[in-house]
Amino acid sequence: MPGATAIFAVESFCLLCMQYLFFILAVLTGVGISVQSGVNSSLRHALSNPVLAALISFGTGFFALVAVHLFSGNPTPTADELRQINWWKWTGGVIGACYVTTVIISVSKIGPANLLSLSVAGQLIAAVILDHYGLLGFQSHPANIWRLVGVALIIAGVVFVVKN
Template sequence: MSLLDNIIFAAFICIVGGIATAAQGAVNAKLGQFTGQGLSSTVVFIVGAMTSCIYFLIEVKGRPAPDLMDNMKLAPWWAWTGGVLGAVFVIITILALPKLGAGTTTAIIVCTQLVFSCIIDNFEFFNIPFRQFSLWRGLATIGLIGCVGVIAKF
């Protein structure tokens, strides 16, 4: 049994991820003040790439699977766009956070992530299993948008 099979642990690392995401915008925006926004984004991805490579080597115990290249060829074209999407996210936070603040920037991003995630579930985009956009999800969406408004205003 993997540690990730434990629901408590999975929820805990999601909390850590939320903290990291909220802090990342502020950290990146601060670096952007000293280096410029474009270089800040570049530095973020170089350091992130190095960190990801270390994790990859730990995950595969230093020996990638022999069929890794064949498996990579099977991935759909859109599966390779994650780096671009990540760069868009980082650049947007670097640009928006100094103007909107950490709370408002993060609230807008998280709200948008949740709404679009529900759309992904409902329409099975990216081969994600179907989960209907129900009345409850609709009400929660309205609540999320309301929360963003309150955080932005106050």
């Protein structure tokens, strides 16, 4: 069936393209986080208040997400559906607030390269642990030798970035 083979090849190519698109989006997100740390730090200095700067950052993000949600056409859950959600699933915003506030306070003290390299190392270590054990609803991806070498190389990179 030559036609079926061609369709399979096209589908495989499209899946590969989508995977690369998500890789590119992940890199752009990293760029955005670097820019965000500078923007939020500048806001902190303008306001002389790191918590207010974080609040404004989250507030503008909140309104942006409300607009995206309203135009997305996705249904809004009912109050009963919201009550069914486990308590710990609501903590992402608190964790995000702690992260943004820590970045706002720390970036001018240790610099963006030090801050973000340490942050990325922490994220990667946590991600490998979450993946390995399948925590928080993630599918399990065992921590093989390549992943551990990758983490070690990231840590080595952090040492080089942070060392003055």
